[in-house]
Amino acid sequence: MSAEDVSDCPPSQISAEDNEEEDEDDWETKMCQVCGDRATGYHFHAMTCEGCKGFFRRAMKRPIKFQCPRQGACVVTKYNRRECQACRLQKCQSIGMLKELIMSDEAVEKRRSRIRRRKEEATCLSRLQEAVIHELVNAHEKTFDATFSCFQFRPLDRELNPMSVWNEIAIGPKASLSRGLGSLLSSDSTSSSSAGEEEDCSYAEKGPVFTTLPHIADLTTYMIQNVISFAKGLASFRALAIDDQISLLKGAVFEIMQIRFNMLFNVKTGIWECGSLIYCMEDAFRAGFQRHLLDPLMQYHYTLRKLQLQEEEYVLMQAISLFSPDRPGVIHHNVIDDLQEKLAVMLKIHIESRRTKPEKHLLYPKILACLTEMRTMNEEYTKQVLHILDVKPDNSFHPLIQEVVSKDP
Template structure:
């Protein structure tokens, strides 16, 4: 064995107090075998080989026997030949078993060393992560025109000034009262001796009156939502890992995430100063959604969500990674490949976290990732309420498109 080689400790981690040799010091020799010493190990100046030997010997119950007279002279070249005399030499120079760290302590120290090295090394996006981001950006560019120039086949937005905000809610909340009123009308008509035909005519008149209570912006909002969902479907199909899933899981993931991804895309167009969504030449406010039949216990948290997310001032890369995390959610109803999708979601989440670490600066970057994840959690709650309200609106005014109904059918 050359003078520069070492017999490594099986832990690979320094144990017990040791005094490092300074570069200017005279070379020290191992007090056990005479090889070059690397410092104090377990209370004695030794080389790495004798340090590791002592540790391994003391971890068990040594039962070494000398083949000669227990008087072997231990040197660098023969130190492996007689374990008994080598251990006796270790003990004679003062090496102490009590200074050997337990396996648990070794593992803890190894973890600390690894973390320290990682902290010292600059975080960088891997080639795989860079490729993921580029794929998502390309899919976004092909399926999301922020000018809405290709959104042309839609029914006009009717912002009827006579729209009765109370009517959109009262139809659902007072249905039972209306039915009682209809029964009273019928009973009064019968008591007055009118014919059965008159009764039917009266009932039809009441029904006609109710049909006049319309969600005036529902046709346009339905067309807009259908257009956005179609683009989300096209977006997902451009992602290689999504196409690799079974058709059944693709459908389940799209049904579960469509509303959330649409909201993330709308957020990129949200003006936090005016509270207006600026979709090219089209402008929308929250009242448009209310005129489509949606109620305040969805719209209020939805508006708060848009302000919260927009104020994070996300990069486009962060938006697309956020969309991918939402899309690849393993707990969506109907999903079967849970493990595969969970691993994919973890890859997107780690890529987002690394991107933030590399591209962001300032103390706020430490909180950006958890804030984004909190927004994703908030959308899950709103997603469920959105489904309920869409089905309520369809019962009152059946103008919801088949695609939207298919998306919300997961909770029917």
């Protein structure tokens, strides 16, 4: 008896009869009709184990005639099924296994090639997916001013500690924006407006609370403008109804701002390095934001930055956040849900195909966890901005910020 005769066929073998599917839970309770071993499904028209499936295929492809030394009286079990090939084959035929269902070697190889190709395609970006990511990166690079060289702002009234690591920053003209989301989305212009009447910029006498608010408000307005321009650079976003565009932006701007801000975060110093401008979390505190937002937000930036994301991964995060179908006011949920799902698949495939380190398998769920955590902080951010507006109802916040946090559709 040859080595091939005594070896059972491995589970990777493929047969045409494998298409006769049955619930896997049922298979676990069924036995091979040839030898009594655990069956793995219907093979060549009979419920069998992998071993008997492979044996039948090999036997039918050979011209050898098996003979039983016991005149065909062997009882075939999973323990002795290799002892008498004649009785085992006779049992296979008696339960209805059909030679006609055996695939040729060429057909088996073609099927295996298709399976390998599908697996490769599942871990490689398609041309369409590559094009979408290219569009996202292009829109991001056109609207993300990492040096903040175009940022026009009111002075940052920061009470510096002599031991502080921060330096004085240059004071530029203040920024102003009176247009709302609707007009920005319908406008062809993506540039920031810098016109406006001069205002009193002396905030030192107002005490430590809200001292940095005017500057932080200008920074927020500037970043919101850029996020809007980013969204307008995406064909899939422009194709949405204007009401859905507004709802998506109102829900996502805080999250996208933080994702972008994270690209400038220095984990060694805990400082955001924005060209000549540098910020710490204390600046947000002096603007009126409270610790129960700022503490988890600080931890979030450490967590996300330590993932060492590539630009494409940061940009896909922004897009997944933008196309969230469960934002308040969204009308066409299914369309947006489909867009988000496709983006999530792109992110996963990008990680699998472009990352080499073993920890890449944990990167995708970690990114999704960061997005989920940001949703909870988004709600708290809105509450705190509304609170600041209540206790300090002046013109520190531009109308665009007020529109973003408003609950009106």
